[in-house]
Amino acid sequence: MRRIVLSTLATVSGLVALFSYPTSLDRPLTSDATAGTASGTSTAEPTSGASATADATPSPTAGTTTAPADDTSGTTTAPAEGTTTDGGLADGTYTASTTMRYGAVSVTVTVSGGAVTGVSGTQSSNDPKSEQIAAGAMPTLDQEAVAAAGDAGIAMVSHATYTSQAYAQSLQAALDQAAQA
Amino acid sequence: MSTATDVPLALLADDARREEADALARRAADLPARGWVEHRMAMPWSLRVRGRHAHDEDTAQVVARAYALVAEIDEQLSPFRPDSALERYRRGELALADAPRSLRQVHRRCLLAREETDGAFDAWGWRDGFDPTGLTKGWAVAQVLDVLAEVDGDVAVGAGGDVAVLSRTGLPWRVGVEDPEDRSRLLGHVDLRDGAVATSGTAARGEHVRVPGGGAATGLRQATVVASSVVRADVWATTALVLGAVRARGRLHALPGTSGLLVEPGGTVHRWATP
Numbered sequence: 001m002r003r004i005v006l007s008t009l010a011t012v013s014g015l016v017a018l019f020s021y022p023t024s025l026d027r028p029l030t031s032d033a034t035a036g037t038a039s040g041t042s043t044a045e046p047t048s049g050a051s052a053t054a055d056a057t058p059s060p061t062a063g064t065t066t067a068p069a070d071d072t073s074g075t076t077t078a079p080a081e082g083t084t085t086d087g088g089l090a091d092g093t094y095t096a097s098t099t100m101r102y103g104a105v106s107v108t109v110t111v112s113g114g115a116v117t118g119v120s121g122t123q124s125s126n127d128p129k130s131e132q133i134a135a136g137a138m139p140t141l142d143q144e145a146v147a148a149a150g151d152a153g154i155a156m157v158s159h160a161t162y163t164s165q166a167y168a169q170s171l172q173a174a175l176d177q178a179a180q181a
Numbered sequence: 182m183s184t185a186t187d188v189p190l191a192l193l194a195d196d197a198r199r200e201e202a203d204a205l206a207r208r209a210a211d212l213p214a215r216g217w218v219e220h221r222m223a224m225p226w227s228l229r230v231r232g233r234h235a236h237d238e239d240t241a242q243v244v245a246r247a248y249a250l251v252a253e254i255d256e257q258l259s260p261f262r263p264d265s266a267l268e269r270y271r272r273g274e275l276a277l278a279d280a281p282r283s284l285r286q287v288h289r290r291c292l293l294a295r296e297e298t299d300g301a302f303d304a305w306g307w308r309d310g311f312d313p314t315g316l317t318k319g320w321a322v323a324q325v326l327d328v329l330a331e332v333d334g335d336v337a338v339g340a341g342g343d344v345a346v347l348s349r350t351g352l353p354w355r356v357g358v359e360d361p362e363d364r365s366r367l368l369g370h371v372d373l374r375d376g377a378v379a380t381s382g383t384a385a386r387g388e389h390v391r392v393p394g395g396g397a398a399t400g401l402r403q404a405t406v407v408a409s410s411v412v413r414a415d416v417w418a419t420t421a422l423v424l425g426a427v428r429a430r431g432r433l434h435a436l437p438g439t440s441g442l443l444v445e446p447g448g449t450v451h452r453w454a455t456p
Contacts, residue, residue, distance in 0.1 A: 139371045139407065139442050139452055140202075140370055153207050153209060154355050154367065154370060155231075155354050155356065156227065156229065156344045156354065157344075157356070157357040157358070157359050157367070158344050158378040158379065158380040159364070159380050160342055160359070160361065160380055160381060160382030160383070160403060161224065161318075161341040161342050161381075162341075162342075164220060164223070164224065167224070167225050169364070172225075173218075175216075176218040176225070176227050178216075179214060179215065179216020180215070
């Protein structure tokens with residue numbers, strides 16, 4: 001069990017190292033990872049050559065450790081020992097954070113059924129430019145219908161290149177028509 | 182309809198931030214605005230101006246110059262015009278040093294793109310020598326935005342799915358991302374003040390992106406990249422298709438200053454943001 005968690009944290013550290021690449025030449029990186037069932041310390045050597053350490057704490061901390069996917073209550077309870085699949089990783093969501101030149105970066109890894117099923121990242125920052133990339137420019141997932149697009153303030157649509165004929169039936173064409181009126 | 186699955190819940194909508202963003206987008210939508218659309222380079226070019234000068238005659242003149250620039254770039258870089266600078270260069274009748282700025286710049290950007298993508302984006306990897314067509318559109322969009330930026334207001338350019346924006350009012354441009362499985366719907370949106378969104382996919386024109394030296398790229402259904410530069414966003418959206426789902430995820434996560442959406446063949450949507 002312990003070995004499994006440590007390998008998970010090593011993965012997390014590696015991912016943080018990936019995110020940290022732009023500054024990895026400037027300074028060493030320190031990352032704190034919190035995992036529900038972990039105890040002890042794991043050190044990983046990312047390929048960039050910078051050193052990153054992941055300190056795991058045994059207590060589940062609200063906000064950084066969430067329940068496994070099959071727990072719909074949304075509580076921050078750590079996954080139980082018994083949820084580990086043989087030879088796999090312990091189910092749950094693991095978050096690791098690191099501080100970079102432009103702000104804090106956190107990487108979240110979702111483990112379900114003993115395998116990594118999701119990896120995503122976010123950051124907070126005091127630099128306006130990277131704040132825009134992180135917050136405003138993080139695409140919001142939505143299923144917005146055509147009718148709602150105008151109300152939602154959509155101005156332009158990014159899409160795969162299509163023919164002029166396909167354009168005629170597109171949402172962009174409808175927005176163009178409205179904008180010329 | 183695509184389904185969003187693998188985004189950890191913690192990273193989905195923070196309600197307060199979401200409401201604030203929606204309020205800004207509504208304020209932006211209430212500004213005076215005017216739009217134009219003309220067909221150039223075999224695709225519609227959508228231009229937008231927002232702000233108190235949107236309906237000025239001076240603004241219309243800047244827009245006219247922007248469209249004239251697209252026509253000029255097309256004359257120089259079209260692979261379908263035997264007399265274009267590109268075709269003359271390809272036939273060895275024109276030296277790069279004597280070529281117009283557009284060809285020299287696009288050539289240089291193609292070299293950089295090939296290096297940055299470790300050869301995945303390769304303008305020389307096609308069947309008959311140098312073909313910068315995969316980069317020309319994005320580069321042209323950037324040039325047009327530069328011209329439009331002369332207008333004292335918010336400006337936006339969209340062509341072939343590449344969108345580049347600039348805001349002077351401080352209010353964002355809200356750019357939607359089309360759902361490749363239902364073109365009448367959006368998969369998501371992004372609010373930008375100074376930046377670009379580029380999408381590459383197999384939905385609209387079939388499998389038109391090819392792996393250098395190989396067959397059609399099929400590992401990813403659609404890739405949308407948000408970056409500060411439209412050329413960069415376009416190059417990486419195309420590259421993502423070449424790399425396929427698994428390699429694209431790893432590579433794009435490591436790209437500083439980007440965010441975006443990847444739609445896998447099964448409809449799974451993967452989202453990332455890297456500072």
